[in-house]
Amino acid sequence: MIKRIILMTQFLTRIPIPITLDVTEEDFGKGLAFAPLVGMLIGGLMAAVYYGASYITQGIFPAVAAVIFYAFITGGLHIDGLGDTFDGLFSNRSRDRMLEIMRDSRVGTNAVITIVSVFLLNIACIDAISKEAAFKAVFFMPAIGRLGSVCSAGMATYARSGQGLGKAFIDICGINEIIIGTMISLLAAFTLFNIKGFIFVGAAILFTYLFVKFVTSKIGGMTGDTCGAACELNQTIFLVLMLVLK
Numbered sequence: 342m343i344k345r346i347i348l349m350t351q352f353l354t355r356i357p358i359p360i361t362l363d364v365t366e367e368d369f370g371k372g373l374a375f376a377p378l379v380g381m382l383i384g385g386l387m388a389a390v391y392y393g394a395s396y397i398t399q400g401i402f403p404a405v406a407a408v409i410f411y412a413f414i415t416g417g418l419h420i421d422g423l424g425d426t427f428d429g430l431f432s433n434r435s436r437d438r439m440l441e442i443m444r445d446s447r448v449g450t451n452a453v454i455t456i457v458s459v460f461l462l463n464i465a466c467i468d469a470i471s472k473e474a475a476f477k478a479v480f481f482m483p484a485i486g487r488l489g490s491v492c493s494a495g496m497a498t499y500a501r502s503g504q505g506l507g508k509a510f511i512d513i514c515g516i517n518e519i520i521i522g523t524m525i526s527l528l529a530a531f532t533l534f535n536i537k538g539f540i541f542v543g544a545a546i547l548f549t550y551l552f553v554k555f556v557t558s559k560i561g562g563m564t565g566d567t568c569g570a571a572c573e574l575n576q577t578i579f580l581v582l583m584l585v586l587k
Contacts, residue, residue: 345372370513374521380484388480404467407479422569424452466580482576489575491522492549493568500562507565
């Protein structure tokens with residue numbers, strides 16, 4: 342368990358952990374269950390940035406600082422998947438061509454529009470709620486996002502015929518990993534938000550299920566990119582719900 346938590350921290354963040362692990366594909370797939378825990382580590386650092394920035398100046402700056410720090414500490418891993426997913430799925434091409442576009446390193450119009458929109462929504466939502474609520478929101482948003490990654494991998498089959506970054510996660514991650522990830526997320530959500538926490542986690546699982554169905558109808562399954570998109574979209578939906586239910 343400790344090895345897989347360290348592995349997920351190394352894979353999902355830029356946090357320097359100078360340990361060389363002997364891992365297998367099973368460690369990646371089953372280790373995904375702990376992605377929400379790593380999300381809370383990311384969120385704790387984001388909350389510290391938000392808290393520190395709020396002492397420098399008020400207004401929108403703390404929200405901007407937290408979101409920019411998020412992109413830095415994660416290396417834009419899931420942000421890249423979000424852009425690739427929207428470039429591919431909304432290209433109005435064949436299934437095979439969609440998958441090719443998603444692997445293309447170039448950034449298209451759909452990717453730019455989606456990433457900018459998500460960033461602006463995240464900043465606007467964080468800025469619009471109270472300082473106390475925003476502190477909790479930036480702490481929890483990476484966890485609820487990564488619950489989306491766990492659920493999307495565990496609910497789906499791999500869309501590509503060959504190898505890919507997401508294959509080990511999607512092929513091996515299953516119901517047990519979904520349960521572990523959900524329990525971690527529920528415990529944190531209830532601690533932070535009481536009963537509202539169950540609404541946030543339930544909404545994330547429901548959205549992920551619908552998103553997996555939509556993506557599967559387009560390309561026949563999920564990929565690493567689309568699991569990353571599920572993460573980023575769940576974070577934004579959570580922040581919107583925070584704003585609506587404040």
